Amino acid sequence: xxxxxxxxxxxxxxxxxxxxxxxxxxxxxxxxxxxxxxxxxxxxxxxxxxxxxxxxxxxxxxxxxxxxxxxxxxxxxxxxxxxxxxxxxxxxxxxxxxxxxxxxxxxxxxxxxxxxxxxxxxxxxxxxxxxxxxxxxxxxxxxxxxxxxxxxxxxxxxxxxxxxxxxxxxxxxxxxxxxxxxxxxxxxxxxxxxxxxxxxxxxxxxxxxxxxxxxxxxxxxxxxxxxxxxxxxxxxxxxxxxxxx
Ligand code: SAH
Numbered sequence: 001x002x003x004x005x006x007x008x009x010x011x012x013x014x015x016x017x018x019x020x021x022x023x024x025x026x027x028x029x030x031x032x033x034x035x036x037x038x039x040x041x042x043x044x045x046x047x048x049x050x051x052x053x054x055x056x057x058x059x060x061x062x063x064x065x066x067x068x069x070x071x072x073x074x075x076x077x078x079x080x081x082x083x084x085x086x087x088x089x090x091x092x093x094x095x096x097x098x099x100x101x102x103x104x105x106x107x108x109x110x111x112x113x114x115x116x117x118x119x120x121x122x123x124x125x126x127x128x129x130x131x132x133x134x135x136x137x138x139x140x141x142x143x144x145x146x147x148x149x150x151x152x153x154x155x156x157x158x159x160x161x162x163x164x165x166x167x168x169x170x171x172x173x174x175x176x177x178x179x180x181x182x183x184x185x186x187x188x189x190x191x192x193x194x195x196x197x198x199x200x201x202x203x204x205x206x207x208x209x210x211x212x213x214x215x216x217x218x219x220x221x222x223x224x225x226x227x228x229x230x231x232x233x234x235x236x237x238x239x240x241x242x243x244x245x
Contacts (some may be wrong), residue, residue: 003033004105006076012037014140027157043071066117076139082126084109085139089128094169095203110139123177176206
């Protein structure tokens with residue numbers, strides 16, 4: 001099964017863009033995933049090809065019309081999940097990325113201007129997705145982010161598929177820090193434990209670093225991780241004996 005991405009946008013020329021190079025680009029040319037774009041404007045009904053109108057209730061900007069976007073959407077809907085890029089959506093997280101990557105693909109709606117007429121979300125099964133708490137000028141870069149995160153998980157896309165357990169967010173923690181040669185750079189050395197060859201000590205150090213960095217940098221993730229550990233009986237395996245010396 002090939003992961004099929006369909007992007008609905010006013011700027012199809014933005015695709016594949018960065019997804020045409022490196023891992024994603026090679027995977028695209030190897031047909032490990034496919035990409036179609038739909039020009040939303042093609043579904044406008046008037047001779048000016050209008051896709052937007054002024055906001056009901058007044059205010060700045062323009063709103064994408066529900067009827068035009070729905071026609072574009074209905075032309076491609078085939079059971080794949082439909083995601084709309086909006087800062088009002090649920091923040092994208094690795095767990096959802098994994099689910100999407102394991103499925104048939106995704107239809108991704110990119111907003112512009114002030115976004116979509118809200119009735120669209122009521123009338124169609126659309127999942128609102130945000131890529132973070134900031135405002136972009138359009139959904140296209142959000143779609144690229146979402147698709148990139150999915151594509152790298154597809155079979156055969158990454159050279160050496162790791163178990164996935166250690167990567168940031170997979171365990172609910174940030175990943176531990178990495179180092180490589182030269183062994184000394186600007187007077188700084190690589191932590192001694194990583195050069196010890198002692199795999200148990202290295203694993204313990206990495207676990208401890210992942211926990212410390214998560215606690216300091218992402219107290220929100222840490223709190224959720226600790227909450228889950230306290231609630232699940234398997235949390236009992238984590239004892240002070242696990243801590244590195
Ligand atoms: N007025 C809207 C922002 C519109 S930004 C609001 O304040 O909620 C224009 C478009 O950019 C949106 O329709 C959406 O498709 C995209 N966009 C902006 N920020 C985004 C984010 N954080 N995540 C996903 N898409 C975003």
